[in-house]
Amino acid sequence: MNSPLITTKQHQKLLSKRVKRRDRLLLNVIGYTSLSLIAMFCLVPFLLVLSSSFTSENSIIDKGFQLIPSDFSTEAYGLLFKYPNQMLRAYAVTISVTVIGTAVGLFLTSMTAYVLTRKDFIWRSGFAFFFFFTTLFSGGLVPWYLLVVNYLHLKDTLIILILPMLLNVFNILVMKSFMSSIPDAIAESAKIDGAGDFLIYIKLIVPLSKPAMATIGLFIALGYWNDWYNALLFISNENLMPLQYYLYKMLGNMEGIRKAMLLSGVVTNVSLPTESLKNAMTVVAIGPILLAYPFIQRFFVQGLTIGSVKG
């Protein structure tokens, strides 16, 4: 039945190509659909908050939170910025903690990591184990809490918001595996020229590690920006509340805000747009992360790729 112009072999080839095209198509359909669905699933809850923050309170009470505001309103933001002192203070705390913590943390992380890459350092593996052991066994929350509160007396200080997250073993290991890819010859030739170890680290290793520095720096900064846990444990002074903890407090204490606003005369009526206000606060607390996200995202992707190669 075959057309005489096409040999069996050619026929098979054509057939297999068609089959291949069909399975490609099927995979594309599955792929594009499920990827889009999952991506929407990740984005939609966030959009819901954004949209709710721009919806009038009455509309929320009537129709609930909606993905597209049925009654657009900036009332919540207006109210938030009419009484900005506490929010600004929380911002100031978070920004200082993030800047100081990231600068010091990055310096200590890279310096520690560098020493651990030095193959000629005879106690290298001993120290590596000293750091690593802390990820295996921990004293737990209670001794740490008592140490900070009763012995170090760091409750309600900025230090306790910075100190605990300065270093972590994961960051040291990622940095170390990146630095291990820098040829030893570079440090050795500098040594012959009489450069000391610290000078080699500052003048040679740091500039060569820029990609890893950027990535680890952003990881540290994100950790500080999003931290609420240390504040939950150790901060009760309102002036020292970082942004995320301030948001946490406010979400749970709308009644308190209403009273504060009544006392200060910002609002005169008894009701407050509680629901839209909560959402506006959430958006403001995400704030800079959202603006920077498109630009910083690739550094994180890069970092995960470095981290997945074990050094």
Added chain:
Amino acid sequence: MNRNNFWRNLVRYHTLLLMLLPGVLFFILVAYIPMAGIVLAFKKYNYNDGIFGSPWNGFDNFKFFLQSGDAWDVTRNTVLYNIAFIIVNNLLPIIMAILLFEVAKKWFRKVIQTMMFLPYFLSWVVVGAIAYNLFNYDFGLVNGLLRGVGMEPIDIYNTPAYWPTILVIVSAWKAVGYGSIMYLAAITGIDTEMYEAAEIDGANVFQRIWKITIPNLLPTVIILVLLAVGNVFRGDFGLFYNMVGNNGLLFESTNVIDTFVFRALTLTSDIGMSSAAGFYQSILGFVTILAANYAVRKYDKDRALF
């Protein structure tokens, strides 16, 4: 002789040692001193005598913890949640990574990756606020949709039975982007010659995924899963605390060891019992991570932690 060597090395490496000093002091302060503090679990703590001066009370704290009736609940919750997280938060990213690698045009891949990675950047407090918008009884989107199709709204924040599912979904929501990127990097690392060879042999895409991508990915998956199993007794405090808060109605299905310890410490100031529970968790965690590492070592010596 040995001692001589020690001093000589001390002089020889003094710069490197000084460079390590801040890091060493840091971990002594935040990790090793608290480790010594686990003796609290065997003491009747009082403020005046301090951690080391307080009198011993043997296993009383543990007895109290075990008899409180919460010990079994929080252990079960911690382990079961973690197992669910391990399964979902690896399976979903693997599928996503394979699809991203196979089908996506470059711009599409970028867009999807950007959307999926966003939740990773949000703090747990923000995640808690988002969850409220979805699950709130009066205004939440979920109940809005249910009402829209004429169904009865459900009182999610007062019904413990919904929470295991919700917490697994929220955890996946935050983790899927991170995991996909990591697995995508692993897939990109697979030798392309293998794919070309398969193409020449006439394999279709599904056969290729099944016979090449997945087997090549398996070592990475096994390692990551084993390491995660090592942490099966450590609960994700941020997730549980911000999703549930101090809503006692939900404790039965959402209390994990970490939230239990935190509440015992901060709400009831029960130093003895909370440190006993913490000690219990540390020991279990230590044993499982050693076991997990042993398993990794058996499987692939080079990828073991130590």
